Amino acid sequence: MDRLKLEFPTMAREKDALEYIEEFYNNGSKINGTGGLQRYTDDYAGWMEKINEDLNREPNEELVPAETYFLVRESDNKIVGMINIRLALNHKLWNYGGHIGYSVRPSERRKGYNKINLYLALCVCANRGLEAVLLDCDKENLGSSKTMQALGGKMIYEYFDSEKNITIQNYVINVEESLTKNKKLFSGMIAEYPE
Numbered sequence: 001m002d003r004l005k006l007e008f009p010t011m012a013r014e015k016d017a018l019e020y021i022e023e024f025y026n027n028g029s030k031i032n033g034t035g036g037l038q039r040y041t042d043d044y045a046g047w048m049e050k051i052n053e054d055l056n057r058e059p060n061e062e063l064v065p066a067e068t069y070f071l072v073r074e075s076d077n078k079i080v081g082m083i084n085i086r087l088a089l090n091h092k093l094w095n096y097g098g099h100i101g102y103s104v105r106p107s108e109r110r111k112g113y114n115k116i117n118l119y120l121a122l123c124v125c126a127n128r129g130l131e132a133v134l135l136d137c138d139k140e141n142l143g144s145s146k147t148m149q150a151l152g153g154k155m156i157y158e159y160f161d162s163e164k165n166i167t168i169q170n171y172v173i174n175v176e177e178s179l180t181k182n183k184k185l186f187s188g189m190i191a192e193y194p195e
Contacts, residue, residue, distance in 0.1 A: 004080070004191060006072075013070065020070075027106040035082075059089075059090055065087040066086045069121075099134050099135065100133055119151060145171075152177055152181060155171050
C-alpha cells in the first residue's frame with residue numbers, strides 16, 4: 001500500500017488541483033470534500049484566499065470554520081483525494097453535510113485511500129478537540145458508507161430528502177475510539193501525521 005499524507009493547499013499545487021477537479025467532470029462524478037474548489041476553477045488564488053479565511057471563521061448560519069486538505073501519495077506526489085473538515089456545525093450542516101466531506105479521484109478509487117483520508121481527518125479532529133463527528137452520505141453511495149463504518153461510524157438515522165430525491169444516512173464516529181482502534185492498521189500507510 002502506498003503511503004499517504006494530508007497537505008494544506010498552496011499556489012504551487014494549482015495545476016494539480018484543477019486536474020483533480022477536471023477528472024470528476026470527465027467522469028461525470030459528484031464532487032465532495034473540496035472546500036468549494038469546483039466553484040473556483042477560474043480563480044484558484046481566490047479559492048486559496050477562501051480556504052485560508054475558513055481557518056478562523058466565526059461560525060454562523062452561512063459559514064463555519066473549516067480546514068481543507070489534499071490527500072497526497074508519497075511515491076509520486078500526486079493528489080489522490082481531498083477532505084474538508086468543518087470544526088463547528090450550524091443548523092444546515094447538522095441536517096446535511098456534517099463535520100467531514102471527502103473524495104477520491106475516480107481513477108484512484110477502490111484502493112483503500114478514502115479510509116486513510118478519513119483516518120487522517122480524524123487525527124486533525126482530535127488535534128482540534130472534537131470528540132465525535134457527524135458525517136452523512138447518499139444511501140446509494142456504498143463506498144462512502146463502508147468507509148464510515150470501517151472507521152467506527154454508527155448510523156444514527158436516515159431520511160428521505162425530497163428536494164434532492166435521495167435517502168441520506170447520518171453516521172457518528174467517536175474520534176478517539178476510532179483512532180485507537182485503527183492506529184496499528186493505518187500506521188504503515190501514513191507518510192506523515194497532521195498537526
